[in-house]
Amino acid sequence: MASPVQRLINREDGLGRIAGQLLRVKRRLNLIAAQQLVFSTLGWLIGAAGILVIAAFFLSTTHFLELGVALAAVLVAALPVTFIRSLRHFASLDRTAAIADQRAELNWRLSTLLTMAQDESKYSLWPFLVEDTLARAEDFEPRRIEKRRVPRSVYGFAAACLIASLAGLMTWSARRHQQALRKVLKSLTLQVDPSEIAPSDNPSGDSAELEGDPDTLRSLADRLDAANRNNRGAGRSAFNQLSRKAQNLASNLQDRLTGRDALDTPEKVKIRLAQALGDKPPPDENGAEGSDSSEQPPHRGSRPSAGADNGSSSSSPSGSGRAQEQANNDTASPRGARPANSPSANGFDSNGPRGPGSGDAPKAGQQAGSDEEASGHTAGGGSDPEHLMGPPDAPSHKTENFEIMIDARLSDRSPIASAQPYLPPKVKTSLNPYQHPDEPLDRGTVPAADRDTVRRVFER
Amino acid sequence: MSAVPDETPTVADFARTFRRIQGEIHKLIVGHEQAVEELLIALFAGGHVLIEGVPGTGKTMLVKALGQALNLSFSRIQFTVDLMPADITGTRVIVSGEDGRREFRFTPGPVFCHILLADEINRATPKTQSALLEAMAELQVTVSGTTYPLQPPFFVMATLNPIEMEGTYPLPEAQLDRFFFKVRLNYPEESELVKIISSTTGPELHRIEPVFEAADAAARIEALKHLVREVIVAPEIEQYAARLTRATVPEKSKFILNKEGLARDEAVNRYVSFGSSPRGGQALMLGAKVCALLDGRANASYEDIERVAYPALGHRLTLNYAAEADGIDPAHLIQKVLKSAREMRGH
Numbered sequence: 001m002a003s004p005v006q007r008l009i010n011r012e013d014g015l016g017r018i019a020g021q022l023l024r025v026k027r028r029l030n031l032i033a034a035q036q037l038v039f040s041t042l043g044w045l046i047g048a049a050g051i052l053v054i055a056a057f058f059l060s061t062t063h064f065l066e067l068g069v070a071l072a073a074v075l076v077a078a079l080p081v082t083f084i085r086s087l088r089h090f091a092s093l094d095r096t097a098a099i100a101d102q103r104a105e106l107n108w109r110l111s112t113l114l115t116m117a118q119d120e121s122k123y124s125l126w127p128f129l130v131e132d133t134l135a136r137a138e139d140f141e142p143r144r145i146e147k148r149r150v151p152r153s154v155y156g157f158a159a160a161c162l163i164a165s166l167a168g169l170m171t172w173s174a175r176r177h178q179q180a181l182r183k184v185l186k187s188l189t190l191q192v193d194p195s196e197i198a199p200s201d202n203p204s205g206d207s208a209e210l211e212g213d214p215d216t217l218r219s220l221a222d223r224l225d226a227a228n229r230n231n232r233g234a235g236r237s238a239f240n241q242l243s244r245k246a247q248n249l250a251s252n253l254q255d256r257l258t259g260r261d262a263l264d265t266p267e268k269v270k271i272r273l274a275q276a277l278g279d280k281p282p283p284d285e286n287g288a289e290g291s292d293s294s295e296q297p298p299h300r301g302s303r304p305s306a307g308a309d310n311g312s313s314s315s316s317p318s319g320s321g322r323a324q325e326q327a328n329n330d331t332a333s334p335r336g337a338r339p340a341n342s343p344s345a346n347g348f349d350s351n352g353p354r355g356p357g358s359g360d361a362p363k364a365g366q367q368a369g370s371d372e373e374a375s376g377h378t379a380g381g382g383s384d385p386e387h388l389m390g391p392p393d394a395p396s397h398k399t400e401n402f403e404i405m406i407d408a409r410l411s412d413r414s415p416i417a418s419a420q421p422y423l424p425p426k427v428k429t430s431l432n433p434y435q436h437p438d439e440p441l442d443r444g445t446v447p448a449a450d451r452d453t454v455r456r457v458f459e460r
Numbered sequence: 461m462s463a464v465p466d467e468t469p470t471v472a473d474f475a476r477t478f479r480r481i482q483g484e485i486h487k488l489i490v491g492h493e494q495a496v497e498e499l500l501i502a503l504f505a506g507g508h509v510l511i512e513g514v515p516g517t518g519k520t521m522l523v524k525a526l527g528q529a530l531n532l533s534f535s536r537i538q539f540t541v542d543l544m545p546a547d548i549t550g551t552r553v554i555v556s557g558e559d560g561r562r563e564f565r566f567t568p569g570p571v572f573c574h575i576l577l578a579d580e581i582n583r584a585t586p587k588t589q590s591a592l593l594e595a596m597a598e599l600q601v602t603v604s605g606t607t608y609p610l611q612p613p614f615f616v617m618a619t620l621n622p623i624e625m626e627g628t629y630p631l632p633e634a635q636l637d638r639f640f641f642k643v644r645l646n647y648p649e650e651s652e653l654v655k656i657i658s659s660t661t662g663p664e665l666h667r668i669e670p671v672f673e674a675a676d677a678a679a680r681i682e683a684l685k686h687l688v689r690e691v692i693v694a695p696e697i698e699q700y701a702a703r704l705t706r707a708t709v710p711e712k713s714k715f716i717l718n719k720e721g722l723a724r725d726e727a728v729n730r731y732v733s734f735g736s737s738p739r740g741g742q743a744l745m746l747g748a749k750v751c752a753l754l755d756g757r758a759n760a761s762y763e764d765i766e767r768v769a770y771p772a773l774g775h776r777l778t779l780n781y782a783a784e785a786d787g788i789d790p791a792h793l794i795q796k797v798l799k800s801a802r803e804m805r806g807h
Contacts, residue, residue, distance in 0.1 A: 101761075107752075108761035112694040123692045125758035128471055132758065 005093050008117055014130040015120075018113060019093075021137060026096040028142040033089035036151035040082045043153060047160030048075055053167035056257035057174070065250035104139040175259040469680075469687055474753045477684060478504070480671050484529040487666045489522050490659065491652035495643045498771045499526065499617070501754075505746035506685050507640020508596050508616040510581075510631075510775060517645040519619040523577040531670030531677045532574035532613070539584035541627060545591035549601045550608075566603060571595050572610060574678060578618035582628045589635055592616065596638045613681045633734070633778060640743050641768075642775035691749035693760045700805060701744040701765050707797045708777055709735030725800045727793055731783035736776040743772035762805065770794050 008019040048071045055067050091099060097110040113133060120126045138144070212220070431437065446454055469477070478500060485496050495511075499522070502509045511519050520536075527534030537548060550569030554562050570576065571592070581589060595601050599610045618639070620631075636642075648656060659666060672680050710729045711719055728735070747768030748760040755764075774790040783793075 107755065107757055107759070107763060108694060108697065109757065109759055111696065112692055112759040115694045115696070116692055123690065123758075124468070125471065125687075125690050125692055129692060129758040132756075 008114070014134045015113060015117060018110065018130070018133055018137070021140065021142075022093060022096055022100065022110065022114070025100055025140060025142045025145045026091055026093055028146045029089070029091045029096060029099065032146055032148060032151050033086060033091070036089060036153045037083065037086035039151060039157040040086060040153040041079065043157040043160040044075060044078050044082060045160075046157070046164045050160065050163035050165075050167040053171060053257050054163070056254045057170055061247055061251045061254060064254050065246055068250060068253075100140040100145050103145050104136070106133070106136060106140065109133045109136070110140065171257070171259060178259055469683055471687075471753055471756055471758055474504075474684055474687055475756055477671065477680075478754055481526075481529050484668045484671060485522070485525045487668055488525045489518055490655040491648045492518065492522065492645055495645050496522070498641050498643045498768075501747050501750045501768065502640045502643075502771075503530075503613070503615050504681075504685055504688050504750050505640060505743070506613075506688075507743060507746070508618070508638065510618050510620060510636070510639040510642045511645060512620040512622055512642060513645030514623060514647070515621060517647065519645055520577065520579060522645070523575070523617045523619075525668055526617075527575045527577075528668040529671050530575065530681065531672045531674045532615075532681070534575045534577070535570035535573040536577040536579060537570050538579045539581050539588070541583060541585065543584045543588045545588050546603075548588065548591045549595070549603055552604050564604075566606065566608065568608065569601075571601055572608070574611065574613055574615065576614070576616045578616060580621050581618040582620050582631060584629065586629055586632055589629065589631060592618075593635060593638060611678070613678055613685065636775050637737050637739050639775065641747070641771035643771055688746065688749045688753060690758075691752050691760055692758055693745065693749070697748070697760050697762060697765065698745065700762055700801065701741050701748070703804060704744060704765065704769060704797060704801045705736050705738070705741035705773070707735075707801050708732065708740070708773055708793070725796045727788070727796045731779055731786070731788045731793060732777055733780045734778040736773050740773050740776045744768060747772055766798055769798055773797075 005019070009016060009023055011019070052068060052071060055064055059067060094111070094114055097114045100106065101108050101110050109129065110133065113129060116123070116126075123129075481500060482496055486493075489496060499509055499511075503526075511522070513519050523536075524534070537543070546569065548569050548571050550567050550572065552564040553567050555565045557563050578592065581592075595610060595614070596616050599612060599614050601608045601610065616639075621628075670677070707725065708728060709716060710732045712729060713735065715734075744765055745760070748764035751764040751767050752758070752760045770791055773794050777790045777793060779788065779790065779793075782788075
């Protein structure tokens with residue numbers, strides 16, 4: 001049983017021809033509507049993805065996360081609207097007739113014909129209406145009713161593709177750069193100011209070593225212990241945990257988008273602590289330190305030396321992995337060096353760092369003394385202004401002979417959301433003999449000679 | 461009563477005849493194109509027209525010109541305060557029969573004609589004004605219990621003088637509603653005035669050629685009126701006319717039970733006491749049909765409805781004091797109603 005519309009189209013008379021032409025108009029309109037649906041949906045998705053990738057290169061993790069959330073919200077709002085609006089453009093035959101009437105200025109002729117076709121015999125003017133409409137068949141040709149072959153949303157789609165191409169170009173360029181780095185990066189030694197070391201959230205790996213004088217290591221262990229306690233206290237709330245997870249997720253996504261995660265990690269990362277926390281050590285406290293300080297001018301946590309380094313003294317079981325990752329990140333991009341972990345996880349105790357699972361871990365002092373070169377780098381690193389611009393590094397005797405400059409600085413991209421950048425402690429210094437404490441003076445009596453003057457002044 | 465001729469006029473005939481009548485009228489009437497067109501639309505739709513205009517704008521001349529162009533019988537009644545209903549409808553008078561006996565015989569009044577000019581209708585008392593009600597609505601006159609049919613086409617054109625309101629009686633709403641259109645004659649523009657002065661003060665007098673022969677004028681006009689009713693109207697257009705009519709009714713009206721589909725226009729709610737009656741909807745639809753034929757179409761459209769909205773609905777709105785205080789006229793409200801109805805139409 002054919003539908004009324006089909007019966008109308010199957011007719012051989014003028015009305016059948018009109019209905020057939022309307023059907024072609026309808027197909028054209030619906031094709032445009034389908035294209036609009038596809039282009040606008042893809043445009044939103046590709047554009048958002050492109051913006052996200054580009055943002056991964058330029059924004060910090062926090063801003064990247066905020067942008068990601070904003071983009072997700074925009075997509076959630078825009079996609080259903082786009083979908084519904086596109087669906088509305090799909091036309092039935094009746095709606096096609098209305099659209100054709102409007103665009104061809106047919107004054108509702110087509111709609112009247114379609115609507116009243118069942119009762120055509122009732123109207124004496126029906127043949128006139130059919131003939132009159134047929135005479136205007138050219139006015140409602142499909143190409144006249146819908147001039148465009150592609151919808152306007154194709155421009156949005158093209159813009160989105162442009163953004164995506166730019167993002168792809170940036171990713172490709174970054175990966176090429178990282179591949180070049182991968183070839184030359186075997187191992188890495190970082191000179192790090194202990195004040196910049198913070199506990200890691202998810203320690204893993206064991207390819208990093210931490211070395212320094214015993215006092216530095218001990219004070220670092222204490223500081224990290226305290227920081228861990230603070231972090232545990234601060235991270236109890238669900239919101240903080242969620243925020244931390246989101247930050248980690250954003251960080252991983254950012255690394256993946258920029259290709260930093262693909263960078264091969266060095267086999268070993270050696271972290272040399274520049275000085276003890278709190279009090280400044282004497283420059284020649286340790287013989288090894290003193291001897292090396294002249295050879296290798298210390299740079300505050302920013303000067304890794306690449307090449308095979310055999311001077312392993314203490315292997316941190318879990319935090320070292322994070323340290324290594326950070327070192328890699330710092331090599332790939334200029335970020336602050338924060339390779340650290342909780343003391344317990346790192347194998348630190350009050351006596352110094354310990355190896356994982358080894359009950360007889362060597363003492364920190366022994367570690368420092370076992371590697372001359374390392375000790376030399378550590379001694380006075382970043383503490384003596386005279387050495388900041390000291391003599392150039394002696395050329396390495398290893399096969400790999402280059403240096404990588406790392407601009408180490410504090411960054412908000414911390415492994416722990418609540419980790420605060422280092423703030424110098426408030427120091428209360430004693431007053432010199434000419435200074436007086438900032439306390440209110442005792443109330444004194446006005447000398448008799450001045451009383452009149454004082455009264456006059458205050459009365460005025 | 462004239463019968464509809466066998467030869468049914470076509471759409472093209474209608475448009476051609478209409479334009480020809482228009483042309484003949486404009487031999488005498490300079491300007492007022494819209495007023496003349498609305499007058500003819502009302503004529504072919506079978507309605508009556510109320511013409512409003514200041515003195516000297518050609519109201520009476522317009523009606524006379526129409527009568528001459530159509531070649532139909534024409535009467536004029538000058539309405540005054542002492543005019544009686546019998547002066548319009550006619551009355552029974554005592555006459556002597558052939559056998560010498562005296563008897564009452566009905567003498568038809570001026571209402572028994574095809575085209576009736578009720579000049580300054582608002583100067584007569586409501587009782588006299590109402591004498592026209594039956595004639596206008598039902599094409600018949602009842603005098604002393606006897607009903608006398610009027611000969612179609614019957615077309616009443618009443619003029620209203622908006623100034624000199626002392627001693628006048630505003631038309632009751634019921635009688636206003638019976639007028640199909642209210643046509644306004646505005647002051648002529650300068651160029652039109654030049655033509656008027658030139659054509660009326662020169663030696664050459666313009667003469668109107670009748671479009672129809674006197675013998676078949678009524679029948680031909682009736683055939684054209686019949687054609688108007690044949691125009692095909694889609695249900696959407698009928699619904700639009702109904703919606704437009706209902707949109708003139710304020711929401712607060714106590715005569716509305718179901719407020720669904722009412723156009724939500726604040727101006728209507730604020731300034732209108734009573735909206736249009738269903739006669740307004742009928743006028744919209746019939747006027748739209750005439751417009752469709754004039755445009756050479758056999759179907760009515762939204763544009764046809766909107767084209768006749770002002771003359772069909774304007775005089776059917778009863779405005780309140782707030783409208784008078786704010787200087788709001790019905791045209792302003794119809795414009796608002798059209799806007800809201802278009803939004804509901806969704807095109």
